[in-house]
Amino acid sequence: MPVSSILLTVDPTAEPALRRALTADARTTVGELIGARLPVALETVDRDADHAAWEWLRSLGGVIWIDLVWITIDPDDAEKYTPGRKGRRKSFDGAEL
Amino acid sequence: MSVDRRDFLKTSALAAATIAAHRVLADGGDARGAPVEAVPEVPVDGVKWDKAPCRFCGTGCHVRVGVDKGRVVAIQGDPLADVNKGLLCVKGYHVGLALYGKDRLTQPLLRKGSGFVPISWDEAIDIVAKRINADPATFAIYGSGQWTIPEGYAAQKLMKGGLGVNNIEPNARLCMASAVTGYLSVYGVDEPAGCYEDLDVADVVINWGNNPAEMHPILFSRVVDRRSKGQKVTMIDIGTRRTRTTEHSQHYLEMKPQGDLAIANGVMHLLLKRGTWDKSFVAKHIAFRKNSEPSTLFGEVATFEEFQKGLDFFTPEKVQELSGIAPADIAMLADLFGNPDIRITSLWCMGMNQHTRGTAINSLVHGLHLLSGHFGRPGDAPTSLTGQPSACGTAREVGTFGHGLPGGLRVDKDDAREKASKIWNIPGDRISPIVGPHTVEMWRQFCSPESENGGKIKTIWVQVTNPGQTMPNLNALFNRKAELKDRFLIVSDVYPTATTALADLILPSAMWVEKNGMFGNSERRTQQWFKMVEPPGEARDDCWQIIAVAHRLKELGHPGMLDLDGKFIFETKNKAGADVPIWKWESYYDVNVDERLFNEYRLFSRFKHKDLAPYEVYTKTRGLRWPVVERDGKWEEVPWRFSEFSDPYVTKGAGIEFYHSVTKDGKAQLWSHPYTAPPEMPDAEYPFWLCTGRVVEHWHSGTMTMRIAPLRNAMPGAYVEMNSADARRLGISNGDRVEVGSRRGTMEARVWLEGRGVPALGNVFVPFFDETKLINLVTLEAHDPHSKQPDYKKCAVRITRLGR
Numbered sequence: 001m002p003v004s005s006i007l008l009t010v011d012p013t014a015e016p017a018l019r020r021a022l023t024a025d026a027r028t029t030v031g032e033l034i035g036a037r038l039p040v041a042l043e044t045v046d047r048d049a050d051h052a053a054w055e056w057l058r059s060l061g062g063v064i065w066i067d068l069v070w071i072t073i074d075p076d077d078a079e080k081y082t083p084g085r086k087g088r089r090k091s092f093d094g095a096e097l
Numbered sequence: 098m099s100v101d102r103r104d105f106l107k108t109s110a111l112a113a114a115t116i117a118a119h120r121v122l123a124d125g126g127d128a129r130g131a132p133v134e135a136v137p138e139v140p141v142d143g144v145k146w147d148k149a150p151c152r153f154c155g156t157g158c159h160v161r162v163g164v165d166k167g168r169v170v171a172i173q174g175d176p177l178a179d180v181n182k183g184l185l186c187v188k189g190y191h192v193g194l195a196l197y198g199k200d201r202l203t204q205p206l207l208r209k210g211s212g213f214v215p216i217s218w219d220e221a222i223d224i225v226a227k228r229i230n231a232d233p234a235t236f237a238i239y240g241s242g243q244w245t246i247p248e249g250y251a252a253q254k255l256m257k258g259g260l261g262v263n264n265i266e267p268n269a270r271l272c273m274a275s276a277v278t279g280y281l282s283v284y285g286v287d288e289p290a291g292c293y294e295d296l297d298v299a300d301v302v303i304n305w306g307n308n309p310a311e312m313h314p315i316l317f318s319r320v321v322d323r324r325s326k327g328q329k330v331t332m333i334d335i336g337t338r339r340t341r342t343t344e345h346s347q348h349y350l351e352m353k354p355q356g357d358l359a360i361a362n363g364v365m366h367l368l369l370k371r372g373t374w375d376k377s378f379v380a381k382h383i384a385f386r387k388n389s390e391p392s393t394l395f396g397e398v399a400t401f402e403e404f405q406k407g408l409d410f411f412t413p414e415k416v417q418e419l420s421g422i423a424p425a426d427i428a429m430l431a432d433l434f435g436n437p438d439i440r441i442t443s444l445w446c447m448g449m450n451q452h453t454r455g456t457a458i459n460s461l462v463h464g465l466h467l468l469s470g471h472f473g474r475p476g477d478a479p480t481s482l483t484g485q486p487s488a489c490g491t492a493r494e495v496g497t498f499g500h501g502l503p504g505g506l507r508v509d510k511d512d513a514r515e516k517a518s519k520i521w522n523i524p525g526d527r528i529s530p531i532v533g534p535h536t537v538e539m540w541r542q543f544c545s546p547e548s549e550n551g552g553k554i555k556t557i558w559v560q561v562t563n564p565g566q567t568m569p570n571l572n573a574l575f576n577r578k579a580e581l582k583d584r585f586l587i588v589s590d591v592y593p594t595a596t597t598a599l600a601d602l603i604l605p606s607a608m609w610v611e612k613n614g615m616f617g618n619s620e621r622r623t624q625q626w627f628k629m630v631e632p633p634g635e636a637r638d639d640c641w642q643i644i645a646v647a648h649r650l651k652e653l654g655h656p657g658m659l660d661l662d663g664k665f666i667f668e669t670k671n672k673a674g675a676d677v678p679i680w681k682w683e684s685y686y687d688v689n690v691d692e693r694l695f696n697e698y699r700l701f702s703r704f705k706h707k708d709l710a711p712y713e714v715y716t717k718t719r720g721l722r723w724p725v726v727e728r729d730g731k732w733e734e735v736p737w738r739f740s741e742f743s744d745p746y747v748t749k750g751a752g753i754e755f756y757h758s759v760t761k762d763g764k765a766q767l768w769s770h771p772y773t774a775p776p777e778m779p780d781a782e783y784p785f786w787l788c789t790g791r792v793v794e795h796w797h798s799g800t801m802t803m804r805i806a807p808l809r810n811a812m813p814g815a816y817v818e819m820n821s822a823d824a825r826r827l828g829i830s831n832g833d834r835v836e837v838g839s840r841r842g843t844m845e846a847r848v849w850l851e852g853r854g855v856p857a858l859g860n861v862f863v864p865f866f867d868e869t870k871l872i873n874l875v876t877l878e879a880h881d882p883h884s885k886q887p888d889y890k891k892c893a894v895r896i897t898r899l900g901r
Contacts, residue, residue: 003103003106003107003110004110004190005109005110005111005113005114005117006110006114007114007117007118007184009318009321009322009325010325029107029110029111031111031114031115031118032115034115034118034119035118035325035326036325036326037117037118037325038118039111039114039115039117039118040111040114041106041107041108041110041111041114042110043103043106043107050807051187051807051808051810051811054187055811064321064324064325064345065318065321065322065325067117067184067185067315067318068174068184068185068186068187068189068190069110069113069114069117069173069174069183069184069185070110070113070171070172070173070174070185070190071171071172071190
């Protein structure tokens, strides 16, 4: 279950509407606007959902840029989300490369 | 994870982001003055933290790496790092997962028939050494800008100081060789004068065929951040395709491929015509240069009048004809460059480097800054960006090219060989004065039979790169290896790749924080990290592999593996002065081999004022930009070169001094370069321009990032970007399968219209990260005459609809 520390660069004039959109979504916790920077904590069910949430944030009106401060996941999840790549080649012992 | 634990993490996440926001607000884009230590580490229990540069691009962001139970479990942007100030991009925060793909290579594998069999390391090292010893002259090493500095240095010393052959190249030849020749031809010495702080104060940022919003997002965010504080920064995007960078730019100048040559000349034409060039700067700091016959990198002396005459041709109307850029836009650029009260930073990467006139366009953009005097003040800088984490550190500074020696020296210069021989304590005639083959020629030799004037290279050892996916014209320059039974391909890598598919011997390598390392980023910053976790299985350091082969060569009696005192060229002693057999894996980490190699290598750095500090100094910093000069017992970096306010090598009172001037008068060279058309252009049979490149989710050939599920799922495969009008004309809809074909090969992918990027009419774009859709079967190996860097950005293709 990834938790991300995110810093949004926003258009301050669009901040009220953006805040409404963010607070309406259970995945996000929103901090106070500092200059044009809006701190956000993002919690998602897995890393795929985390990336989808990133795209969702990017699509919101008033979001100019997204920076990551940090992200963490349960250590046990790391292996789950780092599979080998399925390719087109066969290699040693007929294994797919 | 319990609710309490999640709440704690969310609270910590919000606190960390809030502190980071206060920091970037407080410091005005500058790394100083904020309580960076206050940024908390990711709150994961029992985790040990250490510093390392990110493994991916050339930006050189630093990360805090969290390790628990022998595994990397967390990544955090390092708030102590000036480069990224605690922030990371989407690839950076996944970098730790790159280690844990399930198909890591874990044991040496030898090809037997159509398959591979596991062998021991002793056998593997023996095979490599005997193959080399049998015919050193036909052996080559092909590495990359992902080699650590000590790895590249060890390979360099093995080849040039040991075997006495110069058959070594990095994939950086494909990446930034034109930037190198641009710097050399203009300033007489390689690498940028400016630094990332230029982005914090520039009034105008011009991206020349460059998409930093995707390729260098952390640098791009510095500019975006300034705007968010109410600062005015004008961003100009000059390119052949609308990108995420375009979205943030006030001006998008959509040019015809190769139009950049005309644009740079056209702006200089207007500066001269209007009299808005900086006459004082030019009088003090500039000499003029033109092409010689035959053409050479340094050309010949020219006069101002000749320079002026060369620009007469580039009227705004002519520039429009050649580049497609309207006269009003050329005038807009001339207005900016003609204004001494603003500061202009030019940024470029592959668009200007992967170019058959790469040296010329690089030197023209430098020339634009020099003619207008937009040089030498913070914010006024022409700066190339690199794509790999140590393209500067290992390829350019260690000199792992066929012509290079460490520290900017060349093998074909007598005094350079003498200096290197002295440092290496080897006979003066061991280093060959014959320049080795450049990358395209090396692979052509390897993949061509003697009957086609090939075969001068018969064995290649590839480390940390994937030429089976990234060489241009793969059918000619890689795939033909399969037909040539006397050729032997050794590949050291961490995962199976398009290159290991044709390997004869695969050596499993340690990567990133599984080993000690040092990188050098785009702004001359040398960075260091320590090994934090063990590599999987029998994977071992690339540097150890080189040293082990060298020692086996010594055992086989190769005389080049001994110095003048009869000692092994990689002899290493511990602090007590006892020899440590570092060629034995079990002894390799008994000493810090990186420290031993780096402290030898840094002796070379003084010859061209690229001074490096002792290894120990880098262990305590997030990198230092060379020249690193000792003053009052402290090692100090130099953010801006050639400018007296920053660079101690500039003569007092000179203001600006190009102290490696080609003309030996402290002046930079302002070049005349004509426009010439690309070697292959669209025609009736192949009517489209093809441009290739990267995407934000994937790094280079995707070997690592395609094994990180969120990145792979976000961008699972290559695609063909087309202009919608072109697609309509050909009856192609979004998602249709098409074949992209050139005179060299074909590939298939689905079309993406109005997607991530939008190419200009008549252009298509295909990313190269997908090993199942190899666009480099299609690309062209034509290259710049001086840098020898191929042009991946323009060749002629046809698009054929295959169906849904």
